[in-house]
Amino acid sequence: MPSLTADRARSGQKDFSLAPVTLSLETTGASREFVSQVLSVEPIMGDAVLLTVTAPSGVLSQLRPGQFFNIVTRFAGSFDPLLRRPYSVYRAHRDPPALTFLVRPFGRGSAWLAERLPGERLGMLGPLGNSFTIPSRAQRLLMLGGGVGVAPLVMLSDEAAAKNLDVVFVMGAATESGLLAPSELSERVEYAVATDDGSRGHRGLATELIGDFVQWADHIYACGPEPMYRTLRTVAEPLRIDRKPGVKISVERGMACGLGACLGCVVETTRGMIASCVEGPVFDLDDIIL
Amino acid sequence: MSTVAAPGLSVDLAPNNPHELRLRNPIIAASGCFGYGEEYAGVIDIERLGAFVSKGITPARRAGNPMPRIVESPAGMLNAIGLQNPGIHGFVKKYPPIWAKWTVPAIVNISAESVNDYAVMAAILDEQPAIAGIEVNVSCPNVAHGGYCFGWDPEMSAEVTRAVRSATTLPIIVKLSPGAPDIASVAEAVEEAGADAISLINTLVGMAIDVRRRRPLLANHTGGVSGPAIKPIAVRMVYQVAAAVRVPIIGMGGIMSLNDALEFFLAGATAIQIGTGIFVDPGLPIRLIDELARWLVEEGFSSLDQIVGIANDGFQLGQRPALADWESVGV
Numbered sequence: 001m002p003s004l005t006a007d008r009a010r011s012g013q014k015d016f017s018l019a020p021v022t023l024s025l026e027t028t029g030a031s032r033e034f035v036s037q038v039l040s041v042e043p044i045m046g047d048a049v050l051l052t053v054t055a056p057s058g059v060l061s062q063l064r065p066g067q068f069f070n071i072v073t074r075f076a077g078s079f080d081p082l083l084r085r086p087y088s089v090y091r092a093h094r095d096p097p098a099l100t101f102l103v104r105p106f107g108r109g110s111a112w113l114a115e116r117l118p119g120e121r122l123g124m125l126g127p128l129g130n131s132f133t134i135p136s137r138a139q140r141l142l143m144l145g146g147g148v149g150v151a152p153l154v155m156l157s158d159e160a161a162a163k164n165l166d167v168v169f170v171m172g173a174a175t176e177s178g179l180l181a182p183s184e185l186s187e188r189v190e191y192a193v194a195t196d197d198g199s200r201g202h203r204g205l206a207t208e209l210i211g212d213f214v215q216w217a218d219h220i221y222a223c224g225p226e227p228m229y230r231t232l233r234t235v236a237e238p239l240r241i242d243r244k245p246g247v248k249i250s251v252e253r254g255m256a257c258g259l260g261a262c263l264g265c266v267v268e269t270t271r272g273m274i275a276s277c278v279e280g281p282v283f284d285l286d287d288i289i290l
Numbered sequence: 291m292s293t294v295a296a297p298g299l300s301v302d303l304a305p306n307n308p309h310e311l312r313l314r315n316p317i318i319a320a321s322g323c324f325g326y327g328e329e330y331a332g333v334i335d336i337e338r339l340g341a342f343v344s345k346g347i348t349p350a351r352r353a354g355n356p357m358p359r360i361v362e363s364p365a366g367m368l369n370a371i372g373l374q375n376p377g378i379h380g381f382v383k384k385y386p387p388i389w390a391k392w393t394v395p396a397i398v399n400i401s402a403e404s405v406n407d408y409a410v411m412a413a414i415l416d417e418q419p420a421i422a423g424i425e426v427n428v429s430c431p432n433v434a435h436g437g438y439c440f441g442w443d444p445e446m447s448a449e450v451t452r453a454v455r456s457a458t459t460l461p462i463i464v465k466l467s468p469g470a471p472d473i474a475s476v477a478e479a480v481e482e483a484g485a486d487a488i489s490l491i492n493t494l495v496g497m498a499i500d501v502r503r504r505r506p507l508l509a510n511h512t513g514g515v516s517g518p519a520i521k522p523i524a525v526r527m528v529y530q531v532a533a534a535v536r537v538p539i540i541g542m543g544g545i546m547s548l549n550d551a552l553e554f555f556l557a558g559a560t561a562i563q564i565g566t567g568i569f570v571d572p573g574l575p576i577r578l579i580d581e582l583a584r585w586l587v588e589e590g591f592s593s594l595d596q597i598v599g600i601a602n603d604g605f606q607l608g609q610r611p612a613l614a615d616w617e618s619v620g621v
Binding site: 030031032033072079080081082083084125253254256257258259260261262263264265266267268272273278 | 322323324325329330332333334345353354356357358359360361362364365366367369371374517518519546566568569570572573576
């Protein structure tokens with residue numbers, strides 16, 4: 001396999017035993033809906049945070065990489081912002097059962113969420129959506145993440161590493177501070193980065209690094225801004241044979257119901273307008289009309 | 291020791307119709323916000339709902355509008371979904387068999403652009419099992435009249451209602467548009483034309499502009515406004531319509547709590563629908579049933595109908611003939 005320049009520093013596991021909060025799980029009368037408590041909020045990737053919250057163990061047992069939760073991002077009694085915000089799971093924890101989300105303050109909902117403190121409660125709905133799946137005979141996985149799009153790929157790479165698969169993880173950001181630290185990924189993962197300003201790694205786009213790996217990979221996974229998917233298509237097409245390796249992407253859409261009822265989050269595909277909260281957010285790059 | 295009996299929550303939304311449309315409680319999931327029921331079947335106990343209304347069905351299948359289709363607005367949202375649906379034939383193939391397995395009444399919402407299309411769809415639905423009623427969405431452009439909205443004109447709305455009435459014996463609920471210059475006149479006209487009940491309000495037409503891109507945020511430019519922001523308009527219109535007609539009224543518009551629901555009952559609504567509220571709070575409809583029952587008991591009422599319209603000086607519902615009179619008329 002072609003060699004990469006990769007950092008290898010790795011710190012120990014994170015400690016979640018923070019402020020004296022009681023782990024409480026309140027049910028709300030609707031299944032897949034629950035109230036979490038914030039366990040920790042840690043800065044990462046510049047102005048973003050890793051937000052870790054309690055979760056029912058039943059939720060964790062069915063959770064797959066790529067799935068997301070619709071989170072209430074306002075105070076009780078307020079109507080603004082009204083709609084829940086979708087967040088892919090960055091990492092799932094077993095003991096105690098918890099979920100970590102990557103939140104970058106961008107709009108009013110994300111800014112509110114990034115300011116939460118341990119002990120505060122959050123209304124959660126999920127897990128929602130479909131997931132990234134690893135075909136049973138796949139051994140070599142290429143993952144391409146743009147900015148906060150890395151979140152579901154981190155959970156996926158955890159799963160792949162646990163199965164002893166070979167993972168190449170390529171991330172792009174505007175500048176060095178927007179990059180994921182290598183310590184966030186398993187040691188097994190080969191990690192390479194690109195920055196627009198060249199402050200770290202390759203100067204340019206992350207898609208400029210993946211050419212050597214398209215034919216090496218058994219499967220490709222990507223998550224990031226939509227222009228990255230167009231570039232990925234252009235780069236990967238000449239190197240693929242008979243739609244192999246398969247390419248799975250995850251789209252980001254504003255959500256209302258999160259359950260496939262309102263049709264406000266659809267993606268245009270070769271099969272028509274598909275709700276990205278049920279038969280997405282993970283799609284085959286070949287099926288999506290960009 | 292005395293025990294307080296559970297208050298009567300059941301309502302009949304089609305008292306003049308031999309089929310009846312008797313609901314176990316007055317809480318209904320609104321069209322466009324509940325899919326076809328199965329989307330929420332694993333999330334809430336839908337068998338506890340009073341009823342649900344399906345996504346709007348049109349004569350032909352529709353792909354709907356391009357994205358973006360939704361955008362948040364102050365205390366609400368705008369939607370321009372574009373009535374994406376499988377069309378009347380695709381609908382009857384798939385959903386009545388699913389609904390037949392449930393006991394919760396399922397009401398089909400229909401939208402069309404010509405009087406004849408409404409009638410054709412009603413005739414098709416008249417023959418389907420497992421359909422408890424039809425909600426007629428008149429907030430649609432009348433293509434034969436330059437695209438003027440049916441629901442803005444009493445006579446156009448009445449024409450649609452008459453056509454649907456002739457095509458089916460199923461209970462008919464006509465869903466009014468808040469864009470009507472005189473909504474009470476539209477309500478009177480559809481009541482006279484044979485509507486069993488009236489539901490209101492549909493969404494208001496609104497727009498949001500993306501300041502960064504200097505363009506409307508929705509691909510369709512305009513969209514329907516819903517959520518708490520529209521509640522005062524909805525309550526006012528329910529109040530006005532309740533003083534003008536004698537058929538049951540179903541109120542909706544931004545209901546997010548028991549207090550909101552009570553405003554509509556007191557204004558004259560016999561039942562309510564929850565739409566946007568279900569997105570943000572899926573447990574809301576079922577929770578409301580229990581909260582409503584508890585509130586009635588605490589306030590000393592033994593049934594819901596004791597509060598319907600009591601804030602409304604012009605309330606008309608109580609002036610409809612009693613059941614005994616209908617029997618003598620041979621219904």
